[in-house]
Amino acid sequence: xxxxxxxxxxxxxxxxxxxxxxxxxxxxxxxxxxxxxxxxxxxxxxxxxxxxxxxxxxxxxxxxxxxxxxxxxxxxxxxxxxxxxxxxxxxxxxxxxxxxxxxxxxxxxxxxxxxxxxxxxxxxxxxxxxxxxxxxxxxxxxxxxxxxxxxxxxxxxxxxxxxxxxxxxxxxxxxxxxxxxxxxxxxxxxxxxxxxxxxxxxxxxxxxxxxxxxxxxxxxxxxxxxxxxxxxxxxxxxxxxxxxxxxxxxxxxxxxxxxxxxxxxxxxxxxxxxxxxxxxxxxxxxxxxxxxxxxxxxxxxxxxxxxxxxxxxxxxxxxxxxx
Amino acid sequence: xxxxxxxxxxxxxxxxxxxxxxxxxxxxxxxxxxxxxxxxxxxxxxxxxxxxxxxxxxxxxxxxxxxxxxxxxxxxxxxxxxxxxxxxxxxxxxxxxxxxxxxxxxxxxxxxxxxxxxxxxxxxxxxxxxxxxxxxxxxxxxxxxxxxxxxxxxxxxxxxxxxxxxxxxxxxxxxxxxxxxxxxxxxxxxxxxxxxxxxxxxxxxxxxxxxxxxxxxxxxxxxxxxxxxxxxxxxxxxxxxxxxxxxxxxxxxxxxxxxxxxxxxxxxxxx
Numbered sequence: 041x042x043x044x045x046x047x048x049x050x051x052x053x054x055x056x057x058x059x060x061x062x063x064x065x066x067x068x069x070x071x072x073x074x075x076x077x078x079x080x081x082x083x084x085x086x087x088x089x090x091x092x093x094x095x096x097x098x099x100x101x102x103x104x105x106x107x108x109x110x111x112x113x114x115x116x117x118x119x120x121x122x123x124x125x126x127x128x129x130x131x132x133x134x135x136x137x138x139x140x141x142x143x144x145x146x147x148x149x150x151x152x153x154x155x156x157x158x159x160x161x162x163x164x165x166x167x168x169x170x171x172x173x174x175x176x177x178x179x180x181x182x183x184x185x186x187x188x189x190x191x192x193x194x195x196x197x198x199x200x201x202x203x204x205x206x207x208x209x210x211x212x213x214x215x216x217x218x219x220x221x222x223x224x225x226x227x228x229x230x231x232x233x234x235x236x237x238x239x240x241x242x243x244x245x246x247x248x249x250x251x252x253x254x255x256x257x258x259x260x261x262x263x264x265x266x267x268x269x270x271x272x273x274x275x276x277x278x279x280x281x282x283x284x285x286x287x288x289x290x291x292x293x294x295x296x297x298x299x300x301x302x303x304x305x306x307x308x309x310x311x312x313x314x315x316x317x318x319x320x321x322x323x324x325x326x327x328x329x330x331x332x333x334x335x336x337x338x339x340x341x342x343x344x345x346x347x348x349x350x351x352x353x354x355x356x357x358x359x360x361x362x363x
Numbered sequence: 364x365x366x367x368x369x370x371x372x373x374x375x376x377x378x379x380x381x382x383x384x385x386x387x388x389x390x391x392x393x394x395x396x397x398x399x400x401x402x403x404x405x406x407x408x409x410x411x412x413x414x415x416x417x418x419x420x421x422x423x424x425x426x427x428x429x430x431x432x433x434x435x436x437x438x439x440x441x442x443x444x445x446x447x448x449x450x451x452x453x454x455x456x457x458x459x460x461x462x463x464x465x466x467x468x469x470x471x472x473x474x475x476x477x478x479x480x481x482x483x484x485x486x487x488x489x490x491x492x493x494x495x496x497x498x499x500x501x502x503x504x505x506x507x508x509x510x511x512x513x514x515x516x517x518x519x520x521x522x523x524x525x526x527x528x529x530x531x532x533x534x535x536x537x538x539x540x541x542x543x544x545x546x547x548x549x550x551x552x553x554x555x556x557x558x559x560x561x562x563x564x565x566x567x568x569x570x571x572x573x574x575x576x577x578x579x580x581x582x583x584x585x586x587x588x589x590x591x592x593x594x595x596x597x598x599x600x601x602x603x604x605x606x607x608x609x610x611x612x613x614x615x616x617x618x619x620x621x622x623x624x625x626x627x628x629x630x631x632x633x634x
Contacts, residue, residue, distance in 0.1 A: 098471060150478075151385075
């Protein structure tokens with residue numbers, strides 16, 4: 041057996057999936073380094089889930105290639121399945137069965153013996169804070185508990201690559217942060233994680249690299265910092281001590297920074313900060329005319345701005361059919 | 364974290380195909396899952412408990428006098444007939460439940476696991492043999508209450524029961540196929556009934572074949588259901604294994620040979 045040892049957990053080239061006349065995935069190139077968290081960010085219907093489903097061997101690509109640790113997802117599907125864990129967008133467990141029964145069945149399917157499967161199930165329930173609910177059927181589980189159990193189920197075989205399709209969609213803020221902690225722990229133990237999300241802050245918080253997907257194409261790729269740098273510059277906020285100085289201050293800012301400044305509130309001036317060096321000059325100039333400041337801060341561009349700039353549309357603009 | 368010792372992808376020993384042993388193991392685990400579900404939702408067993416009682420009473424008293432002169436003479440003929448009809452009807456429900464099950468998302472996870480592709484289907488079908496066993500037991504018990512005393516005793520009856528269960532498992536692949544390709548549970552039911560009625564009524568289950576017109580007689584004698592009915596009559600009433608026994612086994616094997624691969628293929632494509 042051949043391994044193309046590229047150090048990549050996932051590599052896709054010109055990946056295409058067509059549903060009818062909708063090109064849900066339209067030539068996607070991804071390279072996910074082993075041991076990282078890779079975020080696929082995009083609005084509903086951008087093709088995120090379709091990409092995941094092809095990588096997880098649930099859907100057959102209509103064009104291009106995709107490999108998982110060097111194994112082709114089409115021709116070596118059964119091998120790929122031994123290397124991945126999948127936590128889908130909707131619950132993929134048996135509602136009628138208890139948490140333990142669900143985990144035991146998956147463990148047995150993955151080749152664990154009877155007692156080994158029970159032990160593994162108990163261990164995972166413990167780890168995910170579900171030990172007390174183990175005997176309850178899933179019908180009585182909350183959304184957050186289900187998600188955690190769902191994730192637990194995909195970790196039974198300790199797969200080196202885990203797909204998380206919108207792992208926190210619909211969760212309350214507290215459960216969401218719990219989920220993030222779990223995901224980070226997972227990577228520190230050696231897993232590679234490919235996660236999709238619609239939430240910019242989630243990608244920003246978790247991912248080492250991000251691919252922004254829109255209309256089935258990669259609109260941009262890079263580290264969160266690189267992506268933010270792409271949209272441009274940080275913003276300087278000056279808070280004045282007294283509003284009588286405002287118009288004079290705006291004039292000085294424009295003169296020193298050579299940009300257009302804005303008094304968005306009576307005592308707050310904002311201006312794009314292309315060159316941080318000039319801020320020193322600005323502060324000295326303000327001191328020279330005795331304008332007193334109450335505060336100075338800078339604001340990095342948010343991924344929200346990145347998103348808007350890159351995709352050219354607000355993130356909830358369209359309805360998805362491919363998700 | 365207990366997952367601390369994750370073996371890297373490149374260092375794992377991997378195979379791209381599943382062995383026969385693994386296929387069996389996976390199917391049995393899936394069957395275990397099916398049984399757990401039956402235990403959680405016993406109302407799923409309504410059809411296999413009520414139908415044998417109702418049908419045995421109805422058919423015996425409606426047709427008994429007309430076909431065999433009286434009820435007692437009709438019982439050795441009708442009980443195996445009703446048995447086969449009831450159990451095959453129960454196997455139709457297998458297809459409907461498979462569709463409902465597949466709509467719930469857990470099947471997506473099955474597809475992403477390194478298990479035998481056929482296991483989720485074979486397991487579901489295997490678990491349903493429990494339903495067939497219940498229907499079989501109740502039909503024979505009902506016959507006994509009405510006065511049926513099979514000549515071959517408990518041994519012949521058990522052999523007949525076993526035959527119909529195996530036969531129904533094979534036939535259930537037809538309904539499983541519709542279960543996989545149909546869009547909804549109710550359409551599975553619709554299509555399956557069109558198969559079920561000719562299969563069970565155009566047989567020798569309820570009436571002697573020699574009362575039928577020639578063209579129909581040809582179909583009836585080719586219908587594997589007729590052979591299994593005759594085989595069970597011979598097993599239960601005379602304790603003998605004849606040509607019909609082997610023909611019904613052959614028919615069942617042919618059905619599996621055609622529909623199992625078709626079903627698995629359709630399952631891999633849709634679901």
